[in-house]
Amino acid sequence: MVSQPESSNSLALRGPSSVVSYGRSSRHRRHGRSQAGGSSYIPQNDFPVFSHTGDVEIVVAIGSTTNRYLLHRLILTQCSGFFEASTSQEWSRASDEPSGTLARIGEDSGSEGGRKKEMRRRWRYELDQGSSNDDVPMLVQKENNATSLFGSSDIQPPPVRNKPPSSNPSFFRSVANLSLTQQTRETVTLSQEEEDLLRDYDNLFRIFYNYSPSLDSIDIANAYIQCKSLLTLADLYDALAVVGPRIDHHLLQFQSRLWKQIAKYPSSYLKLGYLAQSRSIFQEALIHVVGAWPMGERHIRRDLPESVLDLIEDKVEDLGDTVGKIEGRLFRLTLVTSRGERVTPNNSYLDWLVVSLFRQWLADSTSPPPPPPPPASSRSHGQRHGSVSSHARHNASTSQSNNQASPLPQATPPTNLNLGRVYRMLGSPTPAYLPHEECKRFLKLSPDIYSRESLKKFEKRLEEMRAAAREIVKPLMTCCLFGEGNSVSYLVCTQVDERDFPWAEFGGGSN
Numbered sequence: 362m363v364s365q366p367e368s369s370n371s372l373a374l375r376g377p378s379s380v381v382s383y384g385r386s387s388r389h390r391r392h393g394r395s396q397a398g399g400s401s402y403i404p405q406n407d408f409p410v411f412s413h414t415g416d417v418e419i420v421v422a423i424g425s426t427t428n429r430y431l432l433h434r435l436i437l438t439q440c441s442g443f444f445e446a447s448t449s450q451e452w453s454r455a456s457d458e459p460s461g462t463l464a465r466i467g468e469d470s471g472s473e474g475g476r477k478k479e480m481r482r483r484w485r486y487e488l489d490q491g492s493s494n495d496d497v498p499m500l501v502q503k504e505n506n507a508t509s510l511f512g513s514s515d516i517q518p519p520p521v522r523n524k525p526p527s528s529n530p531s532f533f534r535s536v537a538n539l540s541l542t543q544q545t546r547e548t549v550t551l552s553q554e555e556e557d558l559l560r561d562y563d564n565l566f567r568i569f570y571n572y573s574p575s576l577d578s579i580d581i582a583n584a585y586i587q588c589k590s591l592l593t594l595a596d597l598y599d600a601l602a603v604v605g606p607r608i609d610h611h612l613l614q615f616q617s618r619l620w621k622q623i624a625k626y627p628s629s630y631l632k633l634g635y636l637a638q639s640r641s642i643f644q645e646a647l648i649h650v651v652g653a654w655p656m657g658e659r660h661i662r663r664d665l666p667e668s669v670l671d672l673i674e675d676k677v678e679d680l681g682d683t684v685g686k687i688e689g690r691l692f693r694l695t696l697v698t699s700r701g702e703r704v705t706p707n708n709s710y711l712d713w714l715v716v717s718l719f720r721q722w723l724a725d726s727t728s729p730p731p732p733p734p735p736p737a738s739s740r741s742h743g744q745r746h747g748s749v750s751s752h753a754r755h756n757a758s759t760s761q762s763n764n765q766a767s768p769l770p771q772a773t774p775p776t777n778l779n780l781g782r783v784y785r786m787l788g789s790p791t792p793a794y795l796p797h798e799e800c801k802r803f804l805k806l807s808p809d810i811y812s813r814e815s816l817k818k819f820e821k822r823l824e825e826m827r828a829a830a831r832e833i834v835k836p837l838m839t840c841c842l843f844g845e846g847n848s849v850s851y852l853v854c855t856q857v858d859e860r861d862f863p864w865a866e867f868g869g870g871s872n
Contacts, residue, residue, distance in 0.1 A: 408432075408570050409563075417448070418485045419500065421562045423555045430566055434484065440569040442599030447502055448484055488562075497597070498558060560587070561594045568607050569600075581615045581622055585633070588612060592636040605637035613641060620844025624649055628657035632664050638864050641843065644857045648841055651676040652781065652851035668863045676855050683836060684780065684852070690833050691723055691787075696822055711815060715822045718803055719830075722795055726783045781851040787830045788838040795823060 406413040415431035422428075437444035446452055486500040551559070564574035574591065577584040588608045595604035612619055623630045623642065627649035634643030650657060654677045661670060696704045696712045704712040786794050800820055804811050839854045840846035846853040 408572065409566060416483055417444070418483070419566070420485070420487045421500075421559065422488060423490075423498075423559055424551045426551060426555075426559060428559060428563060432566065432569075434482075436569055440600050440603040443500075444598070499597070557587075557590055561591050564591050565594055565598070565600065565604065568604050574607055574611070576611050578611070578614065581612075581618050584612065584615070585622065585629075588637075589629075589633055592633065596636060601636055601638065605639065608633075608637040609639035609642065612639075617844060620645060620842065624844065624849060627653065628660045631661065631669070635665060635669060635863065638862075640862060643862065644841075645843055647673070647676070647857060647861075648853050648855045649849070649851075651680060651855045652849065652853050666863070672861060672863065676861075680852060680855055683854075687784075687834055687837060688727060691830055692720060694719070694826060694829055694833070696825060711810060711819060712822050714804070714807070715819055715826060718795065718800075719823065719826045726794075727780060779850050781846075781849060781853065784834050784837045784852065785847065787827075788834045790831070792827050792831075 405411075409428075409430040409432070411431050411433065415433055417430075417432050417434050417437055419430040419432065420427060421430075434444070434448050438448060439445075485503045487503045488498055489501045490496070490498050560575060564576070567574055576587050576591075588611065591604060592601065592608060595601050615622075619642075623645045627646045630642055631646035631650055633639075634641075634646055650661070650673055654673065661673065695716050696709075698704060698709050698712070702708060704716060706713050786792055797820065800823065801816060804816055804819055837852055837854050839856075841855060841857065842853050
């Protein structure tokens with residue numbers, strides 16, 4: 362047996378915990394020593410570079426900044442359909458090209474001192490910016506090269522190289538070029554778009570490894586932009602099922618501020634909730650979209666699939682049917698005399714006035730606003746050249762309507778977006794419509810019956826109408842929002858069931 366001399370550069374075998382502890386303490390005591398030609402390289406085996414176990418290298422180079430990741434195929438394929446497909450036997454270049462494999466040297470104790478190579482498959486991806494500004498940056502699979510993080514061995518530190526002699530002119534040129542390169546990189550600044558893309562890729566891989574993404578937790582408007590950008594990237598790599606719950610968890614921390622933002626931008630948050638498969642965000646946005654429909658229709662038709670549009674139109678139709686039935690009951694609402702007869706101008710004129718005033722207020726409040734009058738120039742032109750025939754006015758009106766029509770078909774005709782406030786007034790225990798002064802002015806229009814006593818009777822009978830109307834509109838008073846519903850002018854009583862979520866059939870979605 363040939364004894365090997367001890368050397369400080371020899372590779373120590375990993376032993377029991379006591380031996381390992383001793384080795385660590387010894388290295389710690391020698392840390393302060395300076396050895397000529399030595400190396401302080403310590404292989405990293407943690408995110409984002411797993412030097413010992415990583416088998417997928419990802420290089421994200423944008424501008425003057427390069428982020429390198431050495432990750433695991435097992436985790437990437439579990440989180441992303443893109444990596445699952447591109448590293449498969451059918452698609453991966455590693456299965457076809459010798460450069461895609463790397464030999465790990467191992468000792469076979471069962472042979473006669475021979476060494477066998479254990480081949481491990483390797484993958485390398487680089488970010489391709491595309492040839493034009495319209496191209497979407499995408500990771501593409503590349504061959505491993507000399508600059509790869511794999512190196513010649515994934516468990517050995519780089520070889521020790523002696524310091525070159527001071528008389529070597531190439532050494533000084535290399536140092537000078539390196540300094541110039543570093544200065545150039547320091548002076549080049551990234552644009553906001555480039556910084557966002559670097560952040561999105563880093564957040565994507567952080568989520569894959571169960572790390573919290575770096576997202577704004579103070580400014581919800583900025584957090585929305587970051588979350589939307591990250592979800593778009595996750596959609597590109599078929600990783601929404603993993604990234605979506607993280608986005609949902611982050612945004613729900615804003616609580617009341619989130620609900621207020623959804624009320625301001627419901628169609629935008631509807632898409633975000635759909636991509637993140639967030640039940641809470643999607644439901645909140647859907648209720649606002651249905652109540653204010655057809656506002657935001659163009660954005661929804663362009664950015665969301667047909668399944669979401671079909672869901673919205675079904676909910677709008679259901680809400681319209683409910684409102685129609687309740688409106689019919691309200692317009693049929695009346696008072697009866699002491700003999701149980703419906704009031705008429707003949708049997709109780711004062712009570713009939715109460716019913717008439719209520720119906721007139723209801724019609725004015727629930728009807729869409731009238732069309733604007735024609736411009737002053739059109740009126741003066743008609744006065745100079747005589748009256749216009751009804752047929753000509755009809756043609757002009759039709760032409761104007763066609764010119765102002767939306768290029769997309771409307772699911773429902775334009776509605777009065779103030780319906781929510783109207784029905785909330787009808788359902789309020791302390792109604793604010795038709796107050797005392799308005800009743801007084803109305804009754805004074807009939808001086809022959811106006812008196813203090815008749816006014817009291819008028820208001821008493823009107824209160825009976827209000828109480829009956831309050832019971833009729835109860836189905837519309839339900840607020841299905843997580844946030845406050847009284848601040849909006851439309852109805853927010855749309856019920857969202859479990860089967861209504863577009864992704865429910867796949868079993869996905871966060872709470």
